Amino acid sequence: MNVDEIIGAVLCEDATPRDFSNLRLPQSYRAGVVRREDVGMFEGMASADKDPRKSLHLQDVPVPLPNAGEALVAVMASSVNYNTVWSSIFEPLPTFGFLERYARRSADAARHDQPYHVIGSDLAGVVLRTGPGVNRWKPGDRVVAHCLSVELESSDGHNDTMLDPEQRIWGFETNFGGLAQLALVKSNQLMPKAEHLTWEEAAAPGLVNSTAYRQLVSRNGAGMKQGDNVLIWGASGGLGSYATQLALAGGANPICVVSSAQKADICRAMGAEAIIDRNAEGYKFWKDEHNQDPREWKRFGKRIRELTGG
Structure with missing residues (x-):
């Protein structure tokens, strides 16, 4: 056999x-x-x-x-x-x-x-x-x-x-x-x-969709509801793309963080509008291997507020 x-x-x-x-x-x-x-x-x-x-x-x-x-x-x-x-x-x-x-x-x-x-x-x-x-x-x-x-x-x-x-x-x-x-x-x-x-x-979709569903939708997750802002880091990947689609299907507002124009286009094709291309916008969150730059995180937060109306 x-x-x-x-x-x-x-x-x-x-x-x-x-x-x-x-x-x-x-x-x-x-x-x-x-x-x-x-x-x-x-x-x-x-x-x-x-x-x-x-x-x-x-x-x-x-x-x-x-x-x-x-x-x-x-x-x-x-x-x-x-x-x-x-x-x-x-x-x-x-x-x-x-x-x-x-x-x-x-x-x-x-x-x-x-x-x-x-x-x-x-x-x-x-x-x-x-x-x-x-x-x-x-x-x-x-x-x-x-x-x-x-x-x-x-x-x-x-x-x-x-x-x-x-x-x-x-x-x-x-x-x-x-x-x-x-x-x-x-x-x-x-x-x-x-x-x-x-x-x-x-x-x-087994692993990535199950993970995104648990994190956002299930009773053991975030309890996402209509109108929520959902920050999704790596939004064009397997896990992130399902999180983006779940947010859109549930009436939430995904803020998609990606690292290239091509990945930004993937998010737009899914229907997302609020997109941050961290490379295009020049974010450098780490000063060196051990120290982050709080000013960059504040700039990042300001950008999110711009995209979500405050």
């Missing part, structure tokens, strides 16, 4: 849940990984010289079967986000420390501690197998995954999963992430894929 047969089943419109259940899983799959042996390769380098293409590898890894509360998913599309970049340049910390700590939690978690880390915190794909206790999802379901992996064994996380003492970012603090042919997730990470989206479109 190889992964091509799984893809064939996914692309077959007549495939049934039984067809997916009957698929034999391969022994291994191709994944994008960083390796423990490479952790020190960028030490002493300037940030601009830390090239992820030197640390990311494609290799075959063994297929992890889902344990209780887990699902194995055939990945049809994934995406690159800031977790991917941090993982690949081993900053702010190498992710292998996260995997080692997770492995000490239980026998089931021990398999996450490997000499390789399959990274990636987004996916759209099709469920292949589920572990014991999973009732919501079945083989053949088309899904997307958000990146928050929680145990939910503590009451601290029941109202806000980000407060669960065992919350982790899947593919960053756990292994078997989404930049691969297969991925292992908690079943409670899964959501139905919107039928009108392509695989690539469905895979793109």
Whole structure:
């Protein structure tokens, strides 16, 4: 059995849940990984010289079967986000420390501690197998995954999963992430894929849109309402662009901070009007490596008041 047969089943419109259940899983799959042996390769380098293409590898890894509360998913599309970049340049910390700590939690978690880390915190794909206790999802379901992996064994996380003492970012603090042919997730990470989206479109927003929604809209966020001014730094990027769109959709006023004319145009295309191009306006917030310039921040604040009517 190889992964091509799984893809064939996914692309077959007549495939049934039984067809997916009957698929034999391969022994291994191709994944994008960083390796423990490479952790020190960028030490002493300037940030601009830390090239992820030197640390990311494609290799075959063994297929992890889902344990209780887990699902194995055939990945049809994934995406690159800031977790991917941090993982690949081993900053702010190498992710292998996260995997080692997770492995000490239980026998089931021990398999996450490997000499390789399959990274990636987004996916759209099709469920292949589920572990014991999973009732919501079945083989053949088309899904997307958000990146928050929680145990939910503590009451601290029941109202806000980000407060669960065992919350982790899947593919960053756990292994078997989404930049691969297969991925292992908690079943409670899964959501139905919107039928009108392509695989690539469905895979793109999971991490960044969920983060922006939590920060601005959710009951655990800022409680954004109509008429609010919302300052969005890096407004043309993945996280910032969703924050901009959420603000506009909610009747708020996004003040978009960007670093180039091209990025300013992206914000205008989304419908934003209040835009600060910090490079064009010459802001220099730092006098040196350790000291900020309060006069520049005051000038920045004045500019925001000009754009918002005071």
